Amino acid sequence: MAIDTRDDILERDETTNLIASNKVEGTAVYNRSGEKLGTVSHFMVGKRNGRVEYAVMSFGGLFGMGANHHPLPWDVLDYDTDKGGYVVDLDKERLEGAPSFARDQEPTWDRDYGTRIYGYYGLNY
């Protein structure tokens, strides 16, 4: 069995560093305790600057109803290669109080909304 060279490791790392926007859906989101909080539904991306502003996390509401979409500022997410998903420093109680929306009630992604969401997580928009 060949021993990985540094180049192999680098290459593998680079390879898995990108995700296709049409395959984002379903990426798991965990808290620091390893509990699965939900999955990524989609990213909200700046059309001009090409940066992900939010990962919208959903968790399986019964019958697909309820305000079960949580927009998370990109900066609260850490990608964990071993887990193959994102980790946030956020317990379930904190999440329950977090701004959220139902699938059919998408918010206006404007500055006020950004200020509110980022503010909840202690970040500047």
Next chain:
Amino acid sequence: MAIDTRDDILERDETTNLIASNKVEGTAVYNRSGEKLGTVSHFMVGKRNGRVEYAVMSFGGLFGMGANHHPLPWDVLDYDTDKGGYVVDLDKERLEGAPSFARDQEPTWDRDYGTRIYGYYGLNY
């Protein structure tokens, strides 16, 4: 008819500044002459840094065959609000020589590939 205030304009601008990753598909790509070159198939996004590295542009090959996927470095794209699409400074001849791949032959998105693609467009990866 009310006259737009600066805040109205700002808000509208902010609102339309984000695109959902699951709705990226189909966004038009034009050259400077206004010719439509193709449409965005998907973005390739850094899992950790949350930045779009490529917009993969596709154009309708006959029977959906052929090497009709062109990865474009994010920095060669300008978003044009009036057109509702992206503009690149790239004529069709230049595009024909550009690195591309068939849908069923997705490249390895590693450093070598990035260097090659970005290099073709005169950019550092």
